Amino acid sequence: MKFVRKHKTASIIVMVFFTLFLTIAIAFGRYIKNILNNYILETKSFYFNSSILNINGKNYAITNWDGVNSYSLTIDLNNRKSEERYTKTDISYNILVSCPTTVVCTLNKTAGVIHPEDETDSYIITVTPQQNFHEGDTVVVQTSVTSVSPYQKTLSATYTIGVEKSDFSYDIVDSVNAKFLTMNFTNAISFYQVETAFAGHAVGEHISLDEYNELSTNDRNNCFSAIVTVQYDPHDLFVDMTNELFIKRLSGNGYYAEETIGGFAYVKKFTFKVPASSSSSIIFYKDDVTENYTYPIVNNTSAIQVSVNLAN
Numbered sequence: 001m002k003f004v005r006k007h008k009t010a011s012i013i014v015m016v017f018f019t020l021f022l023t024i025a026i027a028f029g030r031y032i033k034n035i036l037n038n039y040i041l042e043t044k045s046f047y048f049n050s051s052i053l054n055i056n057g058k059n060y061a062i063t064n065w066d067g068v069n070s071y072s073l074t075i076d077l078n079n080r081k082s083e084e085r086y087t088k089t090d091i092s093y094n095i096l097v098s099c100p101t102t103v104v105c106t107l108n109k110t111a112g113v114i115h116p117e118d119e120t121d122s123y124i125i126t127v128t129p130q131q132n133f134h135e136g137d138t139v140v141v142q143t144s145v146t147s148v149s150p151y152q153k154t155l156s157a158t159y160t161i162g163v164e165k166s167d168f169s170y171d172i173v174d175s176v177n178a179k180f181l182t183m184n185f186t187n188a189i190s191f192y193q194v195e196t197a198f199a200g201h202a203v204g205e206h207i208s209l210d211e212y213n214e215l216s217t218n219d220r221n222n223c224f225s226a227i228v229t230v231q232y233d234p235h236d237l238f239v240d241m242t243n244e245l246f247i248k249r250l251s252g253n254g255y256y257a258e259e260t261i262g263g264f265a266y267v268k269k270f271t272f273k274v275p276a277s278s279s280s281s282i283i284f285y286k287d288d289v290t291e292n293y294t295y296p297i298v299n300n301t302s303a304i305q306v307s308v309n310l311a312n
Helices: 002-006 008-043 209-213
Strands: 058-065 071-078 091-098 103-107 111-114 120-129 138-149 153-163 168-173 180-187 191-194 206-208 226-231 237-239 257-261 264-274 278-286 305-310
Touching: 071 111, 071 138, 071 153, 091 103, 103 138, 111 120, 120 138, 168 305, 180 226, 191 209, 206 209, 237 264
Parallel strands: 058 153
Antiparallel strands: 071 120, 091 111, 091 138, 103 120, 138 153, 168 180, 180 278, 191 206, 226 264, 226 305, 237 278, 257 264
16 A cells, blocks of 8 residues: 555556556457357358448447438348358347437337348338437437347447538438438428529529419429439449439439440439428439448448539
8 A cells, every 4th residue: 555655646557557458358358259159150050240230339420410300220131141151041130229318219110030032121210309409419329139039149339310400411221132222312491592583583582482382383493492413323323213303303504414334325413403391212223232322321422422502
C-alpha cells in the first residue's frame, strides 16, 4: 500500500493499462470463440448467414431518417456458403429486436424458416417515433437472429439511426439472392414550381398542393416539385419498364440514354418527376443475384447515381 501511495500516478497508469488489456483480451477471446464455433458448424454443412448480420455483430450508422415517418430496416438471411455449399435441411430461427423508449420497434414476424429450395428469407424492423425528434438526434436499434434447428448460431447487428431533415432522400433495399432491388424516393417539398409559364403563372412561381390538384394535366406538366435523374450500369441492372415513373419519364434535353449490349438497347439513364410530399419506388432487376446493392446500410456508395432538381 505504501508503494501504491508513493507511486500513485504510476499505479493508476498500470491499472488503466491492465483494465484495457483485460477488456481487449475478453473481446478478442469472444471473437475467436465465435469464429471457431462457426468453423465447426460449417464442417457439419450448416450455413446460416446474412449480408447484414454476422457472428460478432456489425455496426451501421444511418443518417437519412426524417424523424417523423417510420423507418424500415430489411434484414436478409441465407443458407449457403457458395453455390456448391449450402444447408440441405430447414433452418428454423428466432428474431429479437431492442430499441429505446423514444421509438417503438415492431417486427413483421418473430420467427422464420429458411427452406433449402428457397435459399433465403428476410424480416423487416419498423422503427416508429414516439416523440418529436430534431436534426442530429439518434436512436440505437439492436437486432439478433438465433437459429434453433438443426444447430444454434446467433447473428446480430446494431444500427445507429440519425435524424437528418432533408427535402429529398432515397435508399435501396436489396438482399443476397434477391432477383431485384427496390429504390425508394421521398420528396418532402410541399409545393410545386412553375417551369414553363402558362395561364398567367410565371416561371419560378410557387403552386400549392391544392392549386396543383385543380390544374389540368397539361398545366401540371409545366410544374415540378422534384426532377430526378438516375443513371446506372446496364450490364448489372435493368429497370422495370412497367413502373409508372419510368413510363412517365421525361424526354429530350439529355433526360434519357441507352447502351447497346449484345445487339440490344438497354436503358442506362432516365429522368422523372416525383410529386410533392410523396414517396415513390422503382424496381431494378439484377444480373447477379449474389450481389447486395442495399444503400446506405450495406454500401457506402449507391450503385445507382442520383441527381435531383428541387423546387425552391
